[in-house]
Amino acid sequence: MKSIITEPMIPKPFRIHRKLKESHDTYTIELASTNGADGFPFSAGQFNMLYVFGVGEAPISISSDPSMPKMLKHTARSVGAVTKALLKLKSGDVLGVRGPFGSRWPVEEAVGNDVVIVAGGIGLAPMRPVLYSFISHRDKYGKIILLYGARTPEDLLYKRELEQWRGRFDLEVKVIVDSATGNWRGNVGVVTTLIPRIQFDPLHTLAMICGPEVMMRYTLKELQSRGIKNENIFISMERNMKCGICLCGHCQFGPKFVCKDGPVFCYDQIKELFGKREI
Amino acid sequence: MNIAILENDHLQTLIDVLRKRGYQVIGPTLGEGAIVYDDLNSTANLPIGWTDEQDGGIYRLKKRNDKALFGYNVGPHSWKKYLLPSELRLWKIKRNGGSFQIVTENEAARKFAFVGVRSCDIHAILIQDKVFMNGQYIDQHYTSQRKDTFIVAVNCGKAGGTCFCVSMNTGPKATFGFDLAMTEIIEGKNHYFLVETGTELGAEIFREIPHKEASEKEKCAADDVLKKTAEQMGRSMDTANIKNLFYRNYEHPRWNNVAERCLTCANCTMVCPTCFCTTVEDVTDLTGEHAERWRKLDSCFTMDFSYIHGGSIRASTKSRYRHWITHKLAAWIDQFGTSGCVGCGRCITWCPVAIDITEEVHAIRESETVIGKQKTVVKEDVHANT
Amino acid sequence: MQTLEPYLAEHPFLKGLDPRHLNIIVGCASNVSFDAEQYILHEGEEAASFYIIHKGKVALEIFTSDRGPITIQTIGEGDVLGWSWLIPPYHWHYDARAIEPTSAIALDAKCLRAKCEEDHDLGYELLKRFAHVITQRLEATRLQLLDVYGVH
Numbered sequence: 001m002k003s004i005i006t007e008p009m010i011p012k013p014f015r016i017h018r019k020l021k022e023s024h025d026t027y028t029i030e031l032a033s034t035n036g037a038d039g040f041p042f043s044a045g046q047f048n049m050l051y052v053f054g055v056g057e058a059p060i061s062i063s064s065d066p067s068m069p070k071m072l073k074h075t076a077r078s079v080g081a082v083t084k085a086l087l088k089l090k091s092g093d094v095l096g097v098r099g100p101f102g103s104r105w106p107v108e109e110a111v112g113n114d115v116v117i118v119a120g121g122i123g124l125a126p127m128r129p130v131l132y133s134f135i136s137h138r139d140k141y142g143k144i145i146l147l148y149g150a151r152t153p154e155d156l157l158y159k160r161e162l163e164q165w166r167g168r169f170d171l172e173v174k175v176i177v178d179s180a181t182g183n184w185r186g187n188v189g190v191v192t193t194l195i196p197r198i199q200f201d202p203l204h205t206l207a208m209i210c211g212p213e214v215m216m217r218y219t220l221k222e223l224q225s226r227g228i229k230n231e232n233i234f235i236s237m238e239r240n241m242k243c244g245i246c247l248c249g250h251c252q253f254g255p256k257f258v259c260k261d262g263p264v265f266c267y268d269q270i271k272e273l274f275g276k277r278e279i
Numbered sequence: 280m281n282i283a284i285l286e287n288d289h290l291q292t293l294i295d296v297l298r299k300r301g302y303q304v305i306g307p308t309l310g311e312g313a314i315v316y317d318d319l320n321s322t323a324n325l326p327i328g329w330t331d332e333q334d335g336g337i338y339r340l341k342k343r344n345d346k347a348l349f350g351y352n353v354g355p356h357s358w359k360k361y362l363l364p365s366e367l368r369l370w371k372i373k374r375n376g377g378s379f380q381i382v383t384e385n386e387a388a389r390k391f392a393f394v395g396v397r398s399c400d401i402h403a404i405l406i407q408d409k410v411f412m413n414g415q416y417i418d419q420h421y422t423s424q425r426k427d428t429f430i431v432a433v434n435c436g437k438a439g440g441t442c443f444c445v446s447m448n449t450g451p452k453a454t455f456g457f458d459l460a461m462t463e464i465i466e467g468k469n470h471y472f473l474v475e476t477g478t479e480l481g482a483e484i485f486r487e488i489p490h491k492e493a494s495e496k497e498k499c500a501a502d503d504v505l506k507k508t509a510e511q512m513g514r515s516m517d518t519a520n521i522k523n524l525f526y527r528n529y530e531h532p533r534w535n536n537v538a539e540r541c542l543t544c545a546n547c548t549m550v551c552p553t554c555f556c557t558t559v560e561d562v563t564d565l566t567g568e569h570a571e572r573w574r575k576l577d578s579c580f581t582m583d584f585s586y587i588h589g590g591s592i593r594a595s596t597k598s599r600y601r602h603w604i605t606h607k608l609a610a611w612i613d614q615f616g617t618s619g620c621v622g623c624g625r626c627i628t629w630c631p632v633a634i635d636i637t638e639e640v641h642a643i644r645e646s647e648t649v650i651g652k653q654k655t656v657v658k659e660d661v662h663a664n665t
Numbered sequence: 666m667q668t669l670e671p672y673l674a675e676h677p678f679l680k681g682l683d684p685r686h687l688n689i690i691v692g693c694a695s696n697v698s699f700d701a702e703q704y705i706l707h708e709g710e711e712a713a714s715f716y717i718i719h720k721g722k723v724a725l726e727i728f729t730s731d732r733g734p735i736t737i738q739t740i741g742e743g744d745v746l747g748w749s750w751l752i753p754p755y756h757w758h759y760d761a762r763a764i765e766p767t768s769a770i771a772l773d774a775k776c777l778r779a780k781c782e783e784d785h786d787l788g789y790e791l792l793k794r795f796a797h798v799i800t801q802r803l804e805a806t807r808l809q810l811l812d813v814y815g816v817h
Contacts, residue, residue, distance in 0.1 A: 189809065214811060
């Protein structure tokens with residue numbers, strides 16, 4: 001589809017409406033357009049390029065509810081110059097937004113199936129929009145299982161929502177941390193060890209994985225050993241991005257552009273490349 | 280398409296007509312020890328009577344024994360010098376109350392007339408057209424620049440030492456993508472150009488230049504020149520099934536071999552007429568009130584090209600060379616429908632250690648034939664239906 | 666114990682065992698349960714039994730003088746707890762504490778070791794299964810060590 005989008009490299013100003021601390025280095029910022037009424041429609045899995053005045057841009061996943069486009073949220077972790085500057089901004093400050101870009105999680109394709117979501121670390125952020133969508137149309141899906149791994153209990157994102165989801169009778173939520181601190185009474189270990197503990201129909205299950213690449217690699221193996229087919233497994237990739245609009249060449253993953261063909265990929269489409277190093 | 284004869288003496292008129300119409304005429308000139316593209320005000324600026332000798336890692340200027348205006352091949356510059364400038368300011372921005380305001384660059388696009396565009400370079404321009412004008416997002420600057428670009432092609436009278444346009448089906452004769460195309464013919468005292476018009480605009484401009492109809496003899500002379508050029512190619516590349524050749528050889532030991540030689544100097548990406556990777560740089564002034572976004576040419580050979588938090592995906596030399604050649608010859612086909620290589624040979628000429636893209640392809644093909652004889656035949660398309 | 670045999674026969678850890686061997690194992694088995702926060706075993710103690718967790722959650726801990734007990738892994742329903750009973754000098758290397766009320770099948774280590782010495786086929790079958798458990802734990806531990814969610 002060819003479309004002339006005027007000035008896709010120009011960020012639109014958005015004001016920070018609210019800033020929520022998730023952990024010592026991760027925050028969720030809620031944005032509102034500076035020209036008032038407009039919402040920001042997007043699909044679960046997509047990302048925006050967020051611009052901090054004079055510093056630069058970074059691709060950040062959208063972590064809000066797609067059915068509420070006026071409450072646009074992003075969850076970002078301080079890992080570089082831009083995110084560091086981004087997370088120093090306060091409520092009322094303005095940043096630039098370009099997007100939404102990228103492919104989406106298969107929310108429609110999952111209808112009628114069991115769904116297994118495996119998220120690691122900040123990987124839960126792009127999964128939150130999916131969970132909202134599933135929950136608001138709960139009767140369309142079979143089992144919905146969320147497995148979430150984080151570094152320590154202090155690094156868990158969306159603690160309040162996690163507890164809410166866990167409290168529901170129609171969702172299975174298991175949380176695990178790599179290392180425990182203080183009075184943690186929950187699971188300790190890697191998120192892959194949770195997979196043998198869940199029940200689902202492998203022939204009618206869609207799996208969605210998001211997290212560090214090595215965690216996704218091992219999670220894939222576990223899911224495959226449980227009988228889920230490659231064409232029913234979806235992962236979210238990450239690569240260096242400078243433009244987000246398929247013109248700078250940085251985000252290439254083999255012949256795929258992560259900003260356009262991804263970040264969400266059906267594993268079957270990339271299985272040849274995924275196992276290879278330095279691609 | 281009309282074919283006519285333009286006398287050597289009248290070539291200047293073409294430049295004058297173009298300049299009168301507001302074009303900035305660019306063409307090959309002598310500079311920096313090579314033949315480089317620069318402003319062309321007069322035919323005297325052309326490298327008259329010069330040629331170039333090219334081979335792996337070698338480029339030398341040499342005098343010819345005639346006064347040919349276009350008797351050489353391509354130099355280190357390509358037309359992306361003008362269509363994809365190495366630095367481009369995208370926008371300026373200033374703080375405005377609590378918010379910010381963008382000031383778009385509304386500099387009028389300059390009208391370029393490229394004189395002396397070789398067939399390989401025409402294909403390169405068309406390949407970049409696909410990248411910048413045919414995707415879901417269109418590059419505004421490239422599009423407006425390209426719209427007003429007038430192309431005067433020149434068919435090569437000789438093939439370069441590293442040329443392989445015949446293998447890539449991109450020459451030596453320019454068959455489309457130009458406003459005017461010229462073949463230079465020198466026969467004893469006769470020195471003229473056989474000119475083809477390619478577009479209405481080309482025809483319109485050509486009408487202002489004294490010319491005469493071409494005779495059959497003259498048309499044959501031009502054909503002969505091109506036939507001779509086609510037979511002189513310095514290199515060749517077998518492109519049969521080349522996409523899958525690369526897709527099934529990500530782990531080929533040849534990449535280790537190249538890695539020992541490659542300096543990741545990025546010369547190849549700078550001289551390649553189709554390489555388009557850019558980076559974005561945001562800068563601010565000392566007051567912090569004004570900022571600018573610049574787009575700059577980049578190269579996949581740099582260490583931080585593929586950097587994400589934690590490190591670079593392609594840290595080793597081997598992975599970076601492999602990425603470049605696989606993108607150029609294979610992935611490009613999946614991405615844009617054509618090869619990314621036009622056989623201009625620049626990457627071979629300007630590589631300081633003479634890495635030869637055609638030799639690398641050949642080495643991998645050869646090794647597969649050997650394997651094929653030892654084991655079962657390597658499947659043609661191992662990626663289908665696994 | 667009669668009631669334990671069907672459960673053990675179906676358990677993934679013991680599945681496929683020759684009924685003769687299964688009988689021997691059942692002969693060394695007993696039902697046990699632990700309250701939340703109760704320690705199941707301590708580092709340094711003699712490894713008198715190993716456990717197949719039936720229900721609940723158990724934390725494997727290492728005690729440090731400066732930070733107190735640190736949980737390195739939790740295991741739960743269906744998992745096997747303890748393999749030091751197989752390797753001399755048969756002492757536990759970690760603490761194990763029930764986090765929730767936990768019930769398990771305890772298998773008498775001395776009894777089983779003797780039976781394995783007598784019947785090497787039984788020994789081989791048990792060791793094969795433990796090798797699998799140990800490699801799974803090791804792989805998981807290595808992933809944990811990578812600290813994949815950390816900023817590097």
